[in-house]
Amino acid sequence: MNMSWTLPLLLLTLIVGGSPVQAQQATSVDELEEWQLLPRWQEDYSLNAAANAQQLRIDGLRPEMTIGFGGRYDRVVEGAELDLAFMISPAMVDTVSQLRVSMNQEVIGTVPLQKSMANTVQQRSFNIDPRLFTSYNQLRLELISEVFNGQCTLASPAAWIEFLDDSTLTLDYQQLRVANELSYFPEPWFDRNDFSAVNLNFVSFGVPNLATAEAHAVLASYFGQAADWRAVTVEHFDVEPAIGSLLQDHEWRQQWPRDHAIMTLTNAQRPRPFHNLEKVDAPTIRVIPNPAYPAYKLLLIAAPDEQQLRATVSTFVLSNQTMSGDRVVVNPQPIEPREAYQAPRWVSTQRPVQISELVDHPSELQRSARNTAPVNVELRLPPDLFIWQRNGIPLDLRFRYTPPLTEDESRMLVSINNEFVKAFDLNDSGSENTEERLRIPILSGSLLPEEDNVTLPSFRLGAVNSMEFRFDFGNVSDVCSTPPLLNSQGVIDGNSTIDLRGYDNYVALPDVQLFMKTGYPFTRWDDLSQSLVVVPERLSSELYVTLLMTLAKLSGATGYPATQLQLISADDLPDTTEKDILLLGSDSLQSFLQTYGTAQLDRQVERQRLTGREQLLYSPQLALRNSGPSAAVVGFQSPFAEQRSVVAVTSTTDSYLSRYREALTSDILSNQMTGFLAVLTPARVSSFEPQSDYYVGNLSWWNRLMYHLAKYPVLVTVLALLALLVLVIALYRLFVAKVRVRQ
Incomplete structure (x- = not known):
């Protein structure tokens, strides 16, 4: 043409x-x-990834698993194939055991299961009618099985199917031409x-x-x-x-x-x-x-x-x-800055928060005997929530369920971050005991996970937590272990509340993991009204992309766009500011240190075994020559204000900022980034703990004194003994004075 x-x-x-x-x-x-x-193209989806941390296993007690995935409105599925790789239990009964596969409640195939199939990997493929696919799809895998034991028919965990990681769903797409319509x-x-x-x-x-x-x-x-x-x-x-x-x-x-x-x-x-x-x-x-x-x-x-x-x-x-x-x-309107700790995705410390506010749809809080997957509720806390000397976060938990026909082992289990918290017996009342209230146990310390040399069971809340409620419905017979009634239902009441009123905000910094996970300290104000983002006067394409991905990450953590963002060059940085500073780029940190001095960073760097990495912070050219490409995230106290912070994202060259961007989208990498400095090389992530902490937040002088004294138990003991001695001497003199008066 x-x-x-x-x-x-x-x-x-x-x-x-x-x-x-x-x-x-x-x-x-x-x-x-x-x-x-x-355009037409093909995409392969791993069932393991789509299961979102679910175990790809079904058995006689939990015979059903559902995997959900979405579909875009601007494309259509033209063809679909499901390839399952699995292994089965040798306890299957040949005449009755089968695997049933459904897509959006339509059966797409079955697999008869026989003992002879055990101990070998089985491969089965299913062609799926593309007309079954919608904007939200559910792939359901069901085990229909019986195991005979005398005169009893029972559901047993001995009958199981384990799906392997190479099970895939292959979809053929065609792009659709959509209208020029902004209402979408x-x-x-x-x-x-x-x-x-x-x-x-x-x-x-x-x-x-x-x-x-x-x-x-x-x-x-x-x-x-x-x-x-x-x-x-x-x-x-x-x-x-x-x-x-x-x-x-x-x-x-x-x-x-x-x-x-x-x-x-x-x-x-x-x-x-x-x-x-x-x-x-x-x-x-x-x-x-x-x-x-x-x-x-x-x-x-x-x-x-x-x-x-x-x-x-x-x-x-x-x-x-x-x-x-x-x-x-568009008629641009003035936008007022927001108050601190107003992030829509953070549990408010100003009012009780209902669990219904933490899920997208009320149906997510309901389960049945056939759908035994736990109810998962994401709990995002303010990263600087002060939980020292607190025995737990109060959760006013309410739930309903179909009463069991007989007293059995039906329970509702509560876990936080895969750690068991408490079990509630499901009795004939059909609801929770109003005298029982739950407190989520906490271990005082950082709100992000770290290594502990503690053998006692403990719980640690992170900035992002997963609350899990599992309804385990018991069996209907005392004679045989049989499946629970199919009409058994359980629901977490959306009016259940978490109440953080009265909790303070106070945290030790620097901590680059807080930044990588939640964007703290910048996200205290979700519109970034109290932040300055500093970059070179002329952006490279790599730095431009890094800027946009960083801002997307910060707003993803808060649930609010950065409408008050201030992007300035290093030359325009004021001589003093009461804002947190984010430095981006291979030259921004060095320019900042040359202008405002290295005293704050020197406090953290001294006595650290950086093996030449300090050149990454002070001279990127030497770092490139000495140790190859590196990227780093470093935090330290602002030289302008005690309650403000500086976080720098730097690298030997702007092109190697791609390593930092990789960490932004990888939980595996970001979990390894702790302390005041995290250095990312092609092979690993190296983190360095701070030598000197500083604290950000609001705390009464008494709580602040007690909190910091608690770090020095010997000193507290000595002070207590001195106070006791002073008290004894004072009482002694008082009594002596009274005796003299009487004489």
Whole structure:
């Protein structure tokens, strides 16, 4: 196809909001070029990953397992195949044992199970009708089995099926062409029904300057808060080099994402292929086809200038619920800074919080005898919650259940972070004993897990915790062990409350794991109104991506976009500030230390065996020569204020910031990052504990005195003895004085 007439047609359709493929309906499919076609592709999903930490095992007592996964609205499943690899128990009865496989309550196949199949890996494949797939799908695996013992038929854990890690679900997709309609937003850029990682594609002509990058970072933070527990990755597409050859060949398309993308423009920025777009008098949000791959969409945010662009994005991320049509005009509104500890995803310390607020749907709190998976409730606490000398967090737990026919071993088990807390007997009342209230036990110390040389059972709450409630329904017969009644039901009452009122906020820093997991201390104010993000005057593409992913991570932890973000260069950092400082880039930390001194960092570095890594902090050029590529996250007290912190993300070169971004999306790596400094090399993560702590938070002078004295038991003993001695002497003198008076 001749590009000389194709591109003008493309630009024309962009301006009027149409699709270039729709404009060529008369053209046969065979004549369309590859970039004009609706893409088709295949993806493999591991059942082990989709099970989300569930054990891939069913047995006679728990004969059913359900694996849920979503489906995007902008694609359709054209074909599906389930490949199961499993091993079975030798206790199966040949005539009655079978594996039943269902998709969205439709049976897609069964497998007869025989003793002869034991001790060998079994492979079975099932073709699935693609019409069964919806926006939310449930794959159900059921064991139908009996084991005979005399005259009794019983369900036994001896009858089991273990599914192996190489069990996969293969789906054939075709992309759908969606309308230019903003009422679907944030779809298709983010789909809540898609449980996989969120990938954001930002397109720009050259690396954005600081003003534009700040607007992009706020937009990335919006998608981060929407993504919640999902990982967020960002790709930057610099299409500037392709502009010169735009009209000659198809190579320019290779610079564009083959996916949905995001772009911002001002009236001063009108590079091709957008130079024909009208200039805007007011900020405008548009959705148009991706000019390189029209099957996908481009979110285009246009403003008269960069200042209005920043205000437009902040208003847009808070006020996009009522949009309609292919474009909207934005009237930027002033946004007031928020108070501390208002993060929507953190359990409030100002009021009791109901468990129903911690789940997406009330059905998540209900279970039956057939669906025995535990009720999981995510509990996100303020990272600096002060729990010293507290015997637990009060949980006013209420639940209901079908009363058992006879007294049996039916129980409701409560666990926190896979640690058993308490069991409640299920009696004939059908509800909890109102005299029993639960306190989640805690072990005072850091809110994040660390190594303990303690052999006694203990519980440690993290910043992000999993509360688990499991209904174990007993059997209906005393003679035989038989399955529980199928109509047995149990539900955690959504009105159950967690009450953190009266708890203080006080934590020892530096602790880079708090930053990696929760964005603390910056996320105390979820809109980042009390933070400064410092970068070089000119961003590299790697640093730009790192900035956006970091902001997405912070807002994912709080559930609120960073509408008050302040992005400044190192040269613009004020001589004094009462804000927390986040330094990003290979040069930002060195520039900061050269200007404001190294005293705060020296306190942590001295006596540390960094084996040359100190050069990473003070001289990146030497670090690269001495020890190869390294990235680091380092925290220390701000030189400007005792209650403020500095966290620096640095590396030997900006290109190696990719190692830090990998840690942002990996629990395995971030769990290893502790202390005041975590160094990431190609082989490992090395963490260094602080030599000198500082404390952030609000605590009464008495509690602060008692807390710090408790670290020195010998000193406390000596002070107590001295106080006792002073008291004895005072009493002695008092009694002597009274005797003299009487004489």
